[in-house]
Amino acid sequence: MLHAKVISIKRDNKDVFTLVFDSKISAEPGQFIMIWVPGGKEIPMSLSSTSNPLAITFRTFGETTRTLATLKPGDRIFFRGPYGNSYPKPTGKVAYVGGGTGLASLNSMILKYDGDVFAGARTKDDLFLIRDEYKVATDDGSLGFKGTVVDLFVPHLSEYNYVFVCGPEPMVKSLIDRIDKKAKAKIFFSLERLMKCGVGICDSCSINGIRVCKDGTIFELQEVLKMTEFGVSRRTESGKIEFFANAKR
Amino acid sequence: MLHAKVISIKRDNKDVFTLVFDSKISAEPGQFIMIWVPGGKEIPMSLSSTSNPLAITFRTFGETTRTLATLKPGDRIFFRGPYGNSYPKPTGKVAYVGGGTGLASLNSMILKYDGDVFAGARTKDDLFLIRDEYKVATDDGSLGFKGTVVDLFVPHLSEYNYVFVCGPEPMVKSLIDRIDKKAKAKIFFSLERLMKCGVGICDSCSINGIRVCKDGTIFELQEVLKMTEFGVSRRTESGKIEFFANAKR
Amino acid sequence: MASISTKVGNFSIENPVILASGILDETSGSILRSLRSGAGAVVTKSIGISERAGYPTPVISEVKTGLLNAVGLPNPGIDNFVEEYKDFPEKKRTVVSIFGGSVEEFVTLSRRVEAAGFDKVELNLSCPHVQGVGSEVGQDVDLVEEIINEIKRRTNLQIWSKLTPNVTDIVSLAKASEKADALVLINTIRAIGVEIYSRKFALSNVVGGYSGPGIKPVALRAVYDVYKETGKDIVGVGGITTWEDAIEFFLLGARAIQVGTAFLYDDYRIYSDIKDGINKYLDSEGFSKLEDIVGVMVNNAARKGD
Amino acid sequence: MASISTKVGNFSIENPVILASGILDETSGSILRSLRSGAGAVVTKSIGISERAGYPTPVISEVKTGLLNAVGLPNPGIDNFVEEYKDFPEKKRTVVSIFGGSVEEFVTLSRRVEAAGFDKVELNLSCPHVQGVGSEVGQDVDLVEEIINEIKRRTNLQIWSKLTPNVTDIVSLAKASEKADALVLINTIRAIGVEIYSRKFALSNVVGGYSGPGIKPVALRAVYDVYKETGKDIVGVGGITTWEDAIEFFLLGARAIQVGTAFLYDDYRIYSDIKDGINKYLDSEGFSKLEDIVGVMVNNAARKGD
Numbered sequence A, B: 001m002l003h004a005k006v007i008s009i010k011r012d013n014k015d016v017f018t019l020v021f022d023s024k025i026s027a028e029p030g031q032f033i034m035i036w037v038p039g040g041k042e043i044p045m046s047l048s049s050t051s052n053p054l055a056i057t058f059r060t061f062g063e064t065t066r067t068l069a070t071l072k073p074g075d076r077i078f079f080r081g082p083y084g085n086s087y088p089k090p091t092g093k094v095a096y097v098g099g100g101t102g103l104a105s106l107n108s109m110i111l112k113y114d115g116d117v118f119a120g121a122r123t124k125d126d127l128f129l130i131r132d133e134y135k136v137a138t139d140d141g142s143l144g145f146k147g148t149v150v151d152l153f154v155p156h157l158s159e160y161n162y163v164f165v166c167g168p169e170p171m172v173k174s175l176i177d178r179i180d181k182k183a184k185a186k187i188f189f190s191l192e193r194l195m196k197c198g199v200g201i202c203d204s205c206s207i208n209g210i211r212v213c214k215d216g217t218i219f220e221l222q223e224v225l226k227m228t229e230f231g232v233s234r235r236t237e238s239g240k241i242e243f244f245a246n247a248k249r
Numbered sequence C, D: 001m002a003s004i005s006t007k008v009g010n011f012s013i014e015n016p017v018i019l020a021s022g023i024l025d026e027t028s029g030s031i032l033r034s035l036r037s038g039a040g041a042v043v044t045k046s047i048g049i050s051e052r053a054g055y056p057t058p059v060i061s062e063v064k065t066g067l068l069n070a071v072g073l074p075n076p077g078i079d080n081f082v083e084e085y086k087d088f089p090e091k092k093r094t095v096v097s098i099f100g101g102s103v104e105e106f107v108t109l110s111r112r113v114e115a116a117g118f119d120k121v122e123l124n125l126s127c128p129h130v131q132g133v134g135s136e137v138g139q140d141v142d143l144v145e146e147i148i149n150e151i152k153r154r155t156n157l158q159i160w161s162k163l164t165p166n167v168t169d170i171v172s173l174a175k176a177s178e179k180a181d182a183l184v185l186i187n188t189i190r191a192i193g194v195e196i197y198s199r200k201f202a203l204s205n206v207v208g209g210y211s212g213p214g215i216k217p218v219a220l221r222a223v224y225d226v227y228k229e230t231g232k233d234i235v236g237v238g239g240i241t242t243w244e245d246a247i248e249f250f251l252l253g254a255r256a257i258q259v260g261t262a263f264l265y266d267d268y269r270i271y272s273d274i275k276d277g278i279n280k281y282l283d284s285e286g287f288s289k290l291e292d293i294v295g296v297m298v299n300n301a302a303r304k305g306d
């Protein structure tokens, strides 16, 4: 277990926080850490900055993320990692497509490689890490395009050479269903699943025998297309198969 | 445990053998290995050559050394090491003083740094690794000087800048007792004691809290002079104190 | 090239490298991946009567010499398990690990497993023992014997009895497993991990099971003791991360080996790495088949039960 | 700077780093060297009634995760021991380890040790138990209790009871050691080493004791279990090679620690390395004395015996 000092913590919106910390680990864009609240749980968290200083950006979902949000500069965070593979270096025209907290993971890339950023959220207030030049979609139209970020992005796919996508599984699934599988762009997806170990041994994050934590988290379109379970079913903490609402089985 | 192939085995005299073996370990003159007869004992053995190929030269004392003497080219030897410190690099005029199997340990130095070699044994037939230019002493006068190698060497001490001594403890003790403690020469002794572990934890080789296997086996005169037990008493396998015959207590 | 096929009880396996229970075997997809990657057989994650979420994270903690885990036996329960494996194509190469708190639970699980078309169970006897305070089912010699005898009587399954090293006398557990087709040695060793800067336990469950390189010398001793005293078919497990480790287990009497924590260091390459190593060793040491080295270090005279 | 002095039973020690029995403590010269090199106290190699040469070499075998040893309790016997230590200047910082096969042997040894001017014994209970086949004296709860009670009754020595981890339930051994002034946890774990190219056992005695980094997680669990259940003074030992390891033991309830196998990696620097580390840790974590961290991780409510 590693530990590091919190440099700063900033509230990005009503329930999203960016915590900057001082650590000498070297990480690549797209990698994640397992962050631990001593005495409490350990959860996977993408690095939203992989150059010094490092950062994570998280939504307060439950106990662990709520506790992380109470940390102050000088406090310690505990973690292990970084884990997972990383986004490849792009060439040509680049697009980033993020939904939900997906932008956190993409942000480490955006800081390194210029590109057009498509960001989606339910409402204006749910957005975070947003800059003026980003193309924004909100479900309620309170900012930018009214609709999903998938609706906003899909028509533009043919303009790009590299596309990086991160977001909730149903969003990613709908994007994959709607795009031209033969588009010239190389499309990479950062996936998220329940993760207990983070190091590829517990099987809790596996999709058709592919471990999100160790074989991923980043997969190219063709790899995701082979995952027949993707967007259809996932595993609960017990390992039981659970189907996504509205998933075509 | 390492293992290596026997390249050759040569009988040096009626009960002394030199076994040359093929190993990539890197060793310095004066170091020893713990050589193991699988299913039997493990014993300390100086390297009589530390440059490729390595060698050991041993007298057949008991079961282990007798078994080693039966090995054939292509057979395996098993060992761990090398252990212990090594002889320092000499400058100026160098003398080597060896008694008993002590010449085995000195030989690795003799191969590297020229010097005058004083070798002693009971009779002509007990000598080994001898070259024409060596100054030889035998107890019975059957070859060279009649008397001990100590008798032979002591008068010449003042001629040397570096002296390396290896031999049975009583011989070494008598040398130390008889030399000028203020001689200009730097004098180094390679000591031998009962060794069970070879790596400095079992205490079976210790003299006044100094471990022959790890703090030595090579000590400078001043260090040996501080060992009040040296030449006086040693430990049996049980750790019991046993006095040398004729030792001044 | 030497033959590395082996036989454990009546189970003939093309190669002796088996996936241990609890590592990458919670989903049928991963089990197929292991078989495709070269495992001779696989053992499933341990299945119980009802669904269990397991313990909260942290459920693993790496230490210098291996791994501590307290995953807490998460499993979907036997109903969901049977459902998931309905059309599973590799039932004969899959040993189903089951755990329970009583003889009846073990028998119920075994019958369900058999009805689902499997023919081998591995008994994970590390469940908390309701009668004994703080002890495990697998530490109770009489209970172990009864569980095995009852499963044998009421099913046609082959039984692998996986023993815990957390006892004074593992040989008596092996003897209690007399009717089992094979013994699997060893499960994890009870251990604890501490994080000194937060002064908190490294696992949510405080106490966990220790696996990986650090337990190999203990596992070897268990295999040696049990093989010498019983001569039974043994599957060795505990700290095997290289082919050399595997050879050590064979020489002491194991007919096959399992790998778990090795995935941390070698991932799916572990199967081919170990198989290739065994092959090369047998060839260079002049043996024509794996069987020739099984137990050779254990003096036949000293070994009972043959 | 924080205070790192400690107290084990009535024994006040300037620092909590103690030399473990069996490592560099067969000769009085080496014992003095350890004390001069910074050990807070030392434990002697275990002494029995009569002289023993120990087992033939190989008596140690290094493994990746530690050390296997079967030295075979070589010792000069109590008569020669008493003779060697006649004028020994450090009797108060030296704990004499004794071993025996019966209550009477332990009592005899204790009385000789006391008569020789020492005031502390550590009981090495790992001797083969004549009554029990293959078991050790230290695995027999009743015998452990009787040995300790008799020494207590017939001498004024402080008693450190060193427990074996080779049992199902170490807590019951700790409870049997009720009258001891401190518990020393743990002795080595039974294990085996194999050399695959000669297909011979790595130790002449075949089975040996496993020590070093690989046993630390097991030792920590023993300290935790025993401290929680008994609250007794504990000296932690098993795989401590760095100051961080030492802190782990303190946090779980150890008041002092012993180092043995660490000499393989750090040699005599081990004392200052651990002491310096403890000091820095206490300072930087804001504790003024070692005592403040002893057992802090073990919930006081959950801990009995206080």
Ligand SMILES: Cc1cc2nc3c(=O)[nH]c(=O)nc-3n(C[C@H](O)[C@H](O)[C@H](O)COP(=O)(O)OP(=O)(O)OC[C@H]3O[C@@H](n4cnc5c(N)ncnc54)[C@H](O)[C@@H]3O)c2cc1C
Residues within 6 Å of the ligand: A032, A041, A042, A043, A044, A045, A046, A047, A056, A057, A058, A059, A060, A061, A062, A063, A064, A065, A066, A101, A104, A105, A191, A192, A193, A194, A195, A196, A217, C057
């Ligand atoms: C690789 C990866 C990277 C992630 N990166 C980010 C990030 O950058 N920013 C961010 O806000 N969130 C991220 N998440 C999600 C984050 O891990 C969860 O939000 C967090 O676990 C919630 O914990 P909690 O205790 O606060 O909430 P809980 O009360 O535990 O649960 C709230 C929700 O989080 C989900 N969750 C709980 N535990 C896990 C787990 N071990 N793995 C995955 N999901 C879990 C549950 O499904 C539940 O819906 C990432 C997840 C993964 C797998």
Ligand SMILES: Cc1cc2nc3c(=O)[nH]c(=O)nc-3n(C[C@H](O)[C@H](O)[C@H](O)COP(=O)(O)OP(=O)(O)OC[C@H]3O[C@@H](n4cnc5c(N)ncnc54)[C@H](O)[C@@H]3O)c2cc1C
Residues within 6 Å of the ligand: B032, B041, B042, B043, B044, B045, B046, B047, B056, B057, B058, B059, B060, B061, B062, B063, B064, B065, B066, B101, B104, B105, B191, B192, B193, B194, B195, B196, B217, D057
């Ligand atoms: C550092 C060191 C280097 C040595 N180098 C050489 C060498 O280059 N050539 C050589 O011929 N001999 C050397 N010896 C001595 C050699 O180790 C013994 O001759 C050998 O152990 C005898 O073993 P054995 O089984 O054949 O005889 P045994 O029947 O065991 O004993 C015969 C004699 O050897 C001595 N001996 C036995 N075991 C040991 C032991 N573990 N350590 C030390 N002495 C022991 C006994 O005191 C006895 O007198 C060296 C010893 C040491 C300590």
Ligand SMILES: Cc1cc2nc3c(=O)[nH]c(=O)nc-3n(C[C@H](O)[C@H](O)[C@H](O)COP(=O)(O)O)c2cc1C
Residues within 6 Å of the ligand: A201, A202, C020, C021, C022, C023, C045, C046, C060, C067, C069, C071, C073, C097, C123, C124, C162, C186, C187, C188, C210, C211, C212, C213, C215, C237, C238, C239, C240, C258, C259, C260, C261, C262
């Ligand atoms: C994360 C993890 C989970 C485990 N779960 C189980 C289990 O469910 N059932 C079981 O019998 N053994 C389980 N084990 C024990 C392993 O099957 C194996 O006996 C042990 O890890 C020693 O082997 P190794 O050192 O190769 O990992 C688990 C081990 C680990 C590391």
Ligand SMILES: Cc1cc2nc3c(=O)[nH]c(=O)nc-3n(C[C@H](O)[C@H](O)[C@H](O)COP(=O)(O)O)c2cc1C
Residues within 6 Å of the ligand: B201, B202, D020, D021, D022, D023, D045, D046, D060, D067, D069, D071, D073, D097, D123, D124, D162, D186, D187, D188, D210, D211, D212, D213, D215, D237, D238, D239, D240, D258, D259, D260, D261, D262
């Ligand atoms: C070579 C060796 C010899 C030992 N001899 C004894 C002994 O005589 N008496 C005893 O109580 N413990 C003995 N032990 C056990 C140690 O005192 C200690 O309990 C064990 O090694 C664990 O600690 P460590 O990992 O720091 O070495 C010995 C250990 C080793 C490695």
Ligand code: FES
Residues within 6 Å of the ligand: A194, A195, A196, A197, A198, A199, A200, A201, A202, A203, A204, A205, A206, A211, A212, A213, A214
């Ligand atoms: S989280 Fe354990 S395998 Fe991926």
Ligand code: FES
Residues within 6 Å of the ligand: B194, B195, B196, B197, B198, B199, B200, B201, B202, B203, B204, B205, B206, B211, B212, B213, B214
């Ligand atoms: S031989 Fe063991 S300390 Fe030197």
